[in-house]
Amino acid sequence: MAPTSQTTDYLIAPQPSNKGLTRVVQGTDHTGAAAETSVVEERPLTIFLNSREIVTAMTIGDYPEYLALGFLRNQGMLSDADVVTGIDFDEELETVVVRTAKETDHEDKLKKKTRTSGCAVGTVFGDMMEGLEGLTLPPTQARTSDLYALAHKINRTPSLYLEAGAIHGSVLCQGDRPLVYMEDVGRHNAVDKIAGWMFDTKTEAADKVLYTTGRLTSEMVIKTALMGIPVLASRSGFTAWGVEIAQKVGLTLIGRMRGQRFICLSGEDRLIRDVDPATVPDDAKKSRRKSAGDD
């Protein structure tokens, strides 16, 4: 399908033409000739929960409200019980303040700091793990035909990734339809923006699939499970702990998804293999090349 027809399917699509998210920089190429190239923006955004400063995230800067909501949500600092009374973003001060009806008990959580391979500064790791205790993900099944269709559409969707590279994407999907495609310099931000959107729109997670360009690390698996999404797919690889946690919580984990190939290391039972991989077209050379070496 043509990129345009893809984009119209989305509730939120990437914004490659949003001039505020990239910058043209002058340099020289390998021949010594002057060259100009488009690079993604990277800005600090300090997130406050009521009167307390929580963290400063480096982000491309779109959807600061969703990023703040999702970060707090995924850190367990905001629960369904909490009533958000307001979210104030100040572009000049580069701050976003999330206000709740009553103060939350995040102070103790802030005492613990974990630096994950998934880049969540300030991730309260032990706390996230606790959140997994007794968690059961819905038995929703996933058709391989849908997964292939999603990868095909997502890889061909005009994005900052195709435009400037050096950026990550995470996409909330339903069936064969990508719904919300968030991009950011850190894939943790992209996932948090999706979590924020889901929290804000009260979107059900049970029938969704999360697709990411990033690696399937412990943090990505934990966040996906905490968000209640039963299937996580990526074109990238795995870490051992990510696989271990996925198996523990029964999350369907699919990685190294390229063209007709993929490998499933957890939750095989949820997969409905309704298509012959041989009939699936190979990965577009372009998207494959563009992704090389990004992180």
Added chain:
Amino acid sequence: MAPTSQTTDYLIAPQPSNKGLTRVVQGTDHTGAAAETSVVEERPLTIFLNSREIVTAMTIGDYPEYLALGFLRNQGMLSDADVVTGIDFDEELETVVVRTAKETDHEDKLKKKTRTSGCAVGTVFGDMMEGLEGLTLPPTQARTSDLYALAHKINRTPSLYLEAGAIHGSVLCQGDRPLVYMEDVGRHNAVDKIAGWMFDTKTEAADKVLYTTGRLTSEMVIKTALMGIPVLASRSGFTAWGVEIAQKVGLTLIGRMRGQRFICLSGEDRLIRDVDPATVPDDAKKSRRKSAGDD
């Protein structure tokens, strides 16, 4: 050149055959057939500075002492003035304690937390920026012939990256020789392990080049500059702020280095273009493919 002859050049080379760093996991492939694959380990390591818990890093687990030293060094919590009296790693407790002759003033720093796109949980960003004030990097020149030779050798060095993927590498280089090649699930860890090795061995930075598989974000540029290394090269892309900071401190920043191609967005004056790019062999298909989608 053959991988083996490469490896012997290194002071520290990757350890793809170290069974403790990867795990074989069973799963199913796209055809539904049983498949087993090798995935990298990801373990928590809690870093203490004297009696104070600083951060828990997610790491593959090699060189915990260098990781601890380098993290503290790059966070400005350890200076040349500090005398390290001991480093105790406890594999069972997954902790490493760095002891100094006198307590350092890192407490205030811990009050500020920044989540960077470069994944440094607990990075004291404002503080790192201050560290750049008045910093001048040595005018050491870099030959493009050496940069091409380094990329060629590094891409062909047996590594966990080629073995299992989903991992980052950073390599400390001198002239056309890669000296210390560190890998980790987070590239910030790989760089910190190099910083720790340099601190421990009192290695001079002025004549070195840092090569990384990761993106050239603000954090990577700041760390490289703080380490005193004048040239940073990567096969991956840039962020706008990374470029801006490199230009401010006069760091030579080279990105999207693939085969004969690269782009220099800062510190062009330091480059000696002593080779015709047309004579440089194109990137090995294998290393290009393997890197796709990793982060």
